Amino acid sequence: MQKILRERRDAVAIAAVVLLAFSFVFGGASQGNALRLALIELAALPLLVLATGRLVSTRLWRQHRFALGLLAAVVAVPLIQLIPLPTSIWSGLPGRENMMVALQLAGLQPGWNPVSLTPEPTWRSALALIPPAALFAGVLSLSPSQRELMVQFCIAAAVVGILLGAAQLGSGGDRLYVWSWTDAGSINGFFANRNHLASSLLVTLPFALTFGAATLRRREQQSSTLWLGALFAGLVVVALAAIRSRAGITLFVPVMLVSMLAAWIAAGRGRPGRALLMLVGSLGVALTAVAVLALPPILARFDTDGAVDTRFERWPLVAETAQAYLPLGSGIGSFDAVYRSVEPREELDSTFFNQAHNEYLQIWLEAGWLGIGVLLAFLVWYARRCASAWRAAPSRERDLQRAASIGIGVLLLHSAADYPLRTTTMAVLLALCCGLLELARRSDLASRA
Numbered sequence: 001m002q003k004i005l006r007e008r009r010d011a012v013a014i015a016a017v018v019l020l021a022f023s024f025v026f027g028g029a030s031q032g033n034a035l036r037l038a039l040i041e042l043a044a045l046p047l048l049v050l051a052t053g054r055l056v057s058t059r060l061w062r063q064h065r066f067a068l069g070l071l072a073a074v075v076a077v078p079l080i081q082l083i084p085l086p087t088s089i090w091s092g093l094p095g096r097e098n099m100m101v102a103l104q105l106a107g108l109q110p111g112w113n114p115v116s117l118t119p120e121p122t123w124r125s126a127l128a129l130i131p132p133a134a135l136f137a138g139v140l141s142l143s144p145s146q147r148e149l150m151v152q153f154c155i156a157a158a159v160v161g162i163l164l165g166a167a168q169l170g171s172g173g174d175r176l177y178v179w180s181w182t183d184a185g186s187i188n189g190f191f192a193n194r195n196h197l198a199s200s201l202l203v204t205l206p207f208a209l210t211f212g213a214a215t216l217r218r219r220e221q222q223s224s225t226l227w228l229g230a231l232f233a234g235l236v237v238v239a240l241a242a243i244r245s246r247a248g249i250t251l252f253v254p255v256m257l258v259s260m261l262a263a264w265i266a267a268g269r270g271r272p273g274r275a276l277l278m279l280v281g282s283l284g285v286a287l288t289a290v291a292v293l294a295l296p297p298i299l300a301r302f303d304t305d306g307a308v309d310t311r312f313e314r315w316p317l318v319a320e321t322a323q324a325y326l327p328l329g330s331g332i333g334s335f336d337a338v339y340r341s342v343e344p345r346e347e348l349d350s351t352f353f354n355q356a357h358n359e360y361l362q363i364w365l366e367a368g369w370l371g372i373g374v375l376l377a378f379l380v381w382y383a384r385r386c387a388s389a390w391r392a393a394p395s396r397e398r399d400l401q402r403a404a405s406i407g408i409g410v411l412l413l414h415s416a417a418d419y420p421l422r423t424t425t426m427a428v429l430l431a432l433c434c435g436l437l438e439l440a441r442r443s444d445l446a447s448r449a
Contacts, residue, residue, distance in 0.1 A: 116331025
């Protein structure tokens with residue numbers, strides 16, 4: 001008991017919970033949130049200092065050199081793009097010809113300039129990496145029970161977000177929305193975009209299911225934890241139907257199937273017992289109720305009357321523009337300015353295409369080959385850690401690692417058609433999942449010892 005009390009009073013754990021709370025409340029938008037983002041970044045600094053100090057003092061960093069090096073590479077990309085270059089070098093970079101012509105027409109002499117065409121957004125993007133970097137370091141330095149507490153906090157925050165969304169739907173106005181530009185009548189919770197709310201629920205879903213199923217293996221508090229997990233899963237089903245996010249609905253079935261596989265492993269890989277079958281049955285009832293009561297409006301979200309989603313039509317132009325700025329890219333955060341400079345006149349309308357809605361294309365445009373190289377290194381890390389987590393026998397640590405791998409997969413898939421990681425909340429959730437999955441390496445080292 002004294003050990004548990006000491007862990008709960010641990011400075012790193014407290015700082016991590018504070019950062020999570022700030023991220024959920026203030027980090028649900030990708031734009032128009034400079035002040036709130038600054039609050040989150042300030043809240044992340046104590047955790048970054050404390051967690052880094054612990055990793056160094058305990059020498060735990062040696063076990064995670066590749067992951068920490070990968071994190072350093074992510075942070076280095078925007079910082080490298082801010083290094084001033086002499087005119088002779090800068091003017092020779094691809095994509096700078098029009099800028100040189102504009103300076104000449106204005107009678108101005110070009111001076112030293114960074115790689116990024118938009119230095120201020122690039123600097124803001126670098127600062128925005130502080131919260132996820134701090135949480136990643138924090139997760140690596142926490143105890144197993146503290147990491148479980150972090151996940152439970154995220155599940156509780158997801159429930160609060162769903163309840164807030166229900167209140168928003170029933171309010172009939174815009175008073176309960178966290179972000180002023182959110183359309184009244186939609187369910188957004190703490191987010192400015194309902195797609196990001198749906199994605200956050202899918203990230204937390206595998207954790208809730210594995211937490212509940214693990215009690216069947218440990219035979220601890222089966223009735224409460226198991227059914228709380230089932231209740232959360234049912235709540236997510238109903239919430240996704242009400243949110244009507246096409247990305248959330250599309251990803252739900254594969255996420256649920258893989259999450260049920262993780263839950264079965266957490267339960268001991270044995271023959272499915274009555275409790276586990278009842279959990280699956282409860283989810284089936286929730287899905288049936290949604291199909292009966294909410295299927296027509298859900299299908300209406302996918303009915304485009306033969307029209308093609310504009311984001312798909314614009315991706316070829318984004319890819320063509322990215323080619324013009326290779327190999328260094330146009331600068332992190334420069335997409336809006338760069339796309340406006342090449343957007344065809346016939347595409348100008350009332351919509352605002354300020355992001356590529358495809359993170360992989362946008363990284364290619366903004367960060368060039370360096371960004372793609374870091375992304376490929378991340379995917380290699382992800383594949384290796386997934387292999388370690390899913391091959392291992394069930395345990396408290398492995399259950400969290402498998403659930404974390406699913407959460408990362410959700411965000412990787414969603415990023416192919418949206419930009420969830422441009423919000424601080426989702427970036428911090430990704431950092432939490434990455435920290436948990438990185439511990440699969442430490443578990444492997446312990447098993448060999």
